[in-house]
Amino acid sequence: MRKELCSSPHSTWSRRNLRSRDGLRHAPYSSSYPDFLRPKRNTWTLPKVGLDRGASRLFWVIAIFIGLSPFLASPSNEDQGKGVQYDYDADIAPILDQYCVKCHGPDEQKSRYRLDTYERLLTPGSSDGQPIIPYSPMESPLLEYLLMPGDDEYHMPPEDEDQPNAEDIIKIARWIYYGATNKTAVAATLALEELLDKNQLVALKELRENGGIIQKLGKSKASLLVDLQQFSGSNLNQLTKLPSIEELRITGLGISSGELEIVQSLSSLKLLDGRNSNADDEWIVHINQLGSLEYLNLFGTQLTDTGLNDLNLPVLKKLYVGDTRVTQQGIEQFKHGFPEIEIYGSVDLKAVLQITEDAKSNSTTFNPENPAD
Structure with a gap:
């Protein structure tokens, strides 16, 4: 048997x-x-x-x-x-x-x-x-x-x-x-320093000495999170030496065209947080090379409807374009082309205030037993 x-x-x-x-x-x-x-x-x-x-x-x-x-x-x-x-x-x-x-x-x-x-x-x-x-x-x-x-x-x-x-x-x-x-699976059980060879350890040390935060995404994962929000180094060249970067946070940084070439080479990248950076429409041609990207945050940048229209990421799930030059019309057009992507624009404060005023004038809105339609 x-x-x-x-x-x-x-x-x-x-x-x-x-x-x-x-x-x-x-x-x-x-x-x-x-x-x-x-x-x-x-x-x-x-x-x-x-x-x-x-x-x-x-x-x-x-x-x-x-x-x-x-x-x-x-x-x-x-x-x-x-x-x-x-x-x-x-x-x-x-x-x-x-x-x-x-x-x-x-x-x-x-x-x-x-x-x-x-x-x-x-x-x-x-x-x-x-x-x-x-x-x-x-x-x-x-x-x-x-x-x-x-x-x-x-x-x-x-x-x-x-x-x-x-x-x-x-x-x-x-x-x-x-x-x-x-x-x-074996690598995922190792400490970060044990995952890296000699050249990678040198890159890790240099990035950390210049304010970068580099760590494993979890105890059971071998992929890396790189946070450069406080980075003070002269360039991002050392990123190319690190393996399996899945999350990159460059909030508030001014990224040169040469450094964009480095970012687009990170083929494992799933999350790119570029809030309040110098991102604009010229970034999009580089971002489109990130075929594994699922999460993109360009809040507070100079992105316009033109750049949004050029964005084409096959597995993107969430996109943040609030406080940019993107219009509501541009967002609606993007939704029409990519309905499966969750896109978040700027909050319409006038609309929020109007909803608040309407709620105040209708006391049933605040009655959980009789909610307003």
Whole structure:
């Protein structure tokens, strides 16, 4: 018996006997498997399948290795760490995004199992069975389902969907064999100084000595917050040496065109706070290069309707343009083009005063039992 991660035809994980449909008994695990596909204990078994079902999983895996043998110098246990090692973010996530997240992601969660983040990938779905066993690829249900024959009802992805190729599956197997690691998750547990190399530490020291505040966004995150509101340095060149800056606060600063080039190079940036800075319409061409930006605050700047009209950020969620030269008409036009973005302009004080006067003239407004329409 074994725990299995069910694929698309099933609603839950389940246990099932490893006999094939033709009733043949299990074959013992083959010692001919390469090292990194061997389980820790020689107890895992494969079902034999009838000839009408095609090649068994054993034959299928061997075929993969024959085809990819130039790339698969499998290390022994003593040589672990010397072979090709893969990382979740760089190598595994793109494969899962392409073939698995459609049915196991934010929109749909078959078996209540998701593969769209590292943490969720390692978390059981409907069953309490662990989907991935680090260092043991062939004891990991996720890999089992990828290796099953395409016409097996437990095969994942479903037979009528696009399938990962042999090299993709080998990457996943090797990744599990070397511990199913995620460099970002490991880095998130380190203190800021431990995250940085020698050159980055020099940059950190210089920025801090000139009034900059640099810290991790949280204990469980490796990304950085950089606050330069009190910055007194001559330039922002050191920013380019720091990794994964997600939040940058430059409130009240006068930024040169050269420094704007530095800001636009921060590809991880999700929040840019430029309140009361010298931001104007010329900033927009640089800000538009920040493809990950979700929050933009240009309150109290010289932005006009022209700059607002030129703004084009694919994942922007919130935009603040109060106390600028942007008009209400410009805001309405922007809303029409980007209805999904929350945009906040200047408060209309006359309108607020009028609402207050209207409220005073209608005492029912202040009666919670009989609120005014």
